[in-house]
Each structure stands twice: as structure tokens, then as C-alpha cells.
Amino acid sequence: MNELVKMLQKAAKDEHAAVIQYLRHAYMLGEGEEACEIEAIARDEMRHFWMLSRWIRKLGGTPTIERNPVDLGGTAISDWMHRDEEAEKRAIALYRDYIAHIKDPALKADIERILADEENHREIFAHLAGKFRRLQSAEGRVPPQSEAPSLLPADREALEWGVRHEYTALLQYLFHSFMVKDEEASRQLELQAINEMQHFGWLAEELAGKGREMPLEPHPADLSLEPSSMLRADIKLEQDTIRKYEHFIQRVQDAKLKKLLTFIQNHEMYHEGLFKRLLSQLQG
Ligand SMILES: [Fe+2]
Ligand SMILES: [Fe+2]
Ligand SMILES: [Fe+2]
Ligand SMILES: [Fe+2]
Structure with missing residues (x-):
């Protein structure tokens, strides 16, 4: 199979995993501003999945609905946010590597657009991890899982x-x-x-x-x-x-x-x- 299609399929499986991981965290957080923020990021990942799948199709491949592993670890909210930040860091490294290898200017522009989102997401998760860490230490414990x-x-x-x-x-x-x-x-x-x-x-x-x-x-x-x-x-x-x-x-x-x-x-x-x-x- 075309090497480029394989690369995009890998990225699509990562995006799919990110959607599910972030939605899981948002729903577990319940109502509130932070949950909304995380849900909005999950919707961005859905759009990335969609953009990648369209490219896979355009390049003659078959889009995939398989999913790479979801990070289910962590009991404290700050820990979930930290794990989400780590997922973003992996995505950033992957897309930077792709950009260095992709020649098609339209595809490159799309990947750059996705990369800019991931950099923004990484910052948001880093901020949320810090915020929840401070909340936890103020309360002296992990917020109870109701x-x-x-x-x-x-x-x-x-x-x-x-x-x-x-x-x-x-x-x-x-x-x-x-x-x-x-x-x-x-x-x-x-x-x-x-x-x-x-x-x-x-x-x-x-x-x-x-x-x-x-x-x-x-x-x-x-x-x-x-x-x-x-x-x-x-x-x-x-x-x-x-x-x-x-x-x-x-x-x-x-x-x-x-x-x-x-x-x-x-x-x-x-x-x-x-x-x-x-x-x-x-x-x-
Ligand atoms: Fe339905
Ligand atoms: Fe993404
Ligand atoms: Fe239906
Ligand atoms: Fe992201």
C-alpha cells in the first residue's frame, strides 16, 4: 500500500483514540466550563479524523475506523489532563515528522493546520492539569469520584x-x-x-x-x-x-x-x- 496512505491511516487511528479519550474525560468531569473546553477539543479531533480520512480516500486508500489505544490511566483529574497533554505531544511530534516528508502542498497545508490545533490543545491541557493540581492540593485530596x-x-x-x-x-x-x-x-x-x-x-x-x-x-x-x-x-x-x-x-x-x-x-x-x-x- 501507498506509504503516505499508511501514514495518514496511523494518524487517523490516533485522532480516533483522542476523540474517545477526551470525551471520556469530559463526561467524567460532568457539567462545567472545563468539561465544555475538553469536549470542544474532542470535536477538533473529530474534524482532524475527517480531514485525514478525506485525504486517504483522495489518495486511493480506504479510510479506517480502527482506533489506536486509549489512555485509561489516572485517578485524579490533573492526571487525566496530564495524560491528554502527553497525547498532544505525541501528535505534535508525529505531524512535525509528516510535514518534513510530505511534498503535496495542499496536504502539507492541511497537516500544518492540524498541527496548529494540536499545539493549542497541548497548552490548554497543560493549563488544565495545573489548575486541577492546585485545586486538589487546596482541598488536600483528589476530588471525589461522586x-x-x-x-x-x-x-x-x-x-x-x-x-x-x-x-x-x-x-x-x-x-x-x-x-x-x-x-x-x-x-x-x-x-x-x-x-x-x-x-x-x-x-x-x-x-x-x-x-x-x-x-x-x-x-x-x-x-x-x-x-x-x-x-x-x-x-x-x-x-x-x-x-x-x-x-x-x-x-x-x-x-x-x-x-x-x-x-x-x-x-x-x-x-x-x-x-x-x-x-x-x-x-x-
Ligand atoms: Fe442514534
Ligand atoms: Fe488531532
Ligand atoms: Fe440513527
Ligand atoms: Fe489535539
Whole structure:
């Protein structure tokens, strides 16, 4: 395989890991200014993943939804921030090395643009690590990981299944958006992937708010390359999900969670209809 494609795939797997690592930290922090700041960085990493995947496609490669390892270590918030800063330092070193080897001016400009973001992220994480370190020493202890509030088994199952599903849908639709040539279908798949990322965030935040770790592994995704097979797989995923959410809506105890699942299920119904329309247009 093309050496450049391999380099970009490695970077894409790192970006993917950064998205998940930072979101995990943001959700565990809960509400607040710092959590918002970290979530915004995770969105930047998502954009980097998107930019790299487009280049992989442009250079004749296949974008990857594999992920490099996520750093799950650390019990204090300052320690998480320090680990995030370390991840940024690794990214900075990698992209500096890439820039020295890349000849295509447009690709070089994109990597330089990503590098500038990483340098900014590194500074933010260094600042946050210092801030939380001072807070901890002022309190003389690590801020408590909130005593886990009670979470009924049915509610927990719904949240955990939902997080894994939304993660899968997000990756699958992004992958399909990169591979499909039809412009309208590609744009729509990308938009719905962003919507699935919102669902992922709502459910993962809910789970973290109850003091539970969010699942880090998606369900298996469909990586079809032929446009109508893609859309058929996407329609099936939505249909299965609508049924699964219906099952959870009947069982969950928490009224707020029931409302959230019903809201999300409604989006999934829209997705199903949209994908059916796109499929018939493609076949038209
Ligand atoms: Fe990045
Ligand atoms: Fe970054
Ligand atoms: Fe969803
Ligand atoms: Fe959906």
C-alpha cells in the first residue's frame, strides 16, 4: 500500500483514540466550563479524523475506523489532563515528522493546520492539569469520584447498549460518507453521523453522571463499499435500533431517561426514512 496512505491511516487511528479519550474525560468531569473546553477539543479531533480520512480516500486508500489505544490511566483529574497533554505531544511530534516528508502542498497545508490545533490543545491541557493540581492540593485530596448514584439494571443496560450503538452508527455512517460517490448521499450520511455523535454524547454523559464508565467498544460496523449495500445496511441498523430502543423505553424506570430515549428513537425513525429515500434515488 501507498506509504503516505499508511501514514495518514496511523494518524487517523490516533485522532480516533483522542476523540474517545477526551470525551471520556469530559463526561467524567460532568457539567462545567472545563468539561465544555475538553469536549470542544474532542470535536477538533473529530474534524482532524475527517480531514485525514478525506485525504486517504483522495489518495486511493480506504479510510479506517480502527482506533489506536486509549489512555485509561489516572485517578485524579490533573492526571487525566496530564495524560491528554502527553497525547498532544505525541501528535505534535508525529505531524512535525509528516510535514518534513510530505511534498503535496495542499496536504502539507492541511497537516500544518492540524498541527496548529494540536499545539493549542497541548497548552490548554497543560493549563488544565495545573489548575486541577492546585485545586486538589487546596482541598488536600483528589476530588471525589461522586459516590455512584443508584442506577437500575434496566436503565444501565439501555444506556450501555445505546452508547455502543451510537458509536457504531457514527463510525458506519462516516465511513459510508467517505466511500459513496453520490454527493447528496455523502453529505446526508455525514450529517446523520454528526447526529449519532450527539446521541452518543447524551447517553454517555448520562451514564457518567451516574458514576459509570462508558463502554469504549462499538458493535461491529458494516463496511460495505457498494452504495446500495451501504444504504441497505444503514436502513437495517436504524430498524434494529428503533426496535431495541422501543424495548428499552418499555422497561426503563427513570422518567427522564425514558423521555431521552423516545426523543432519540424519533431521530432514528427520521434516519430510516431518509436512508430509504436516498436508496430509491440511487436506484432511480
Ligand atoms: Fe488531532
Ligand atoms: Fe489535539
Ligand atoms: Fe442514534
Ligand atoms: Fe440513527
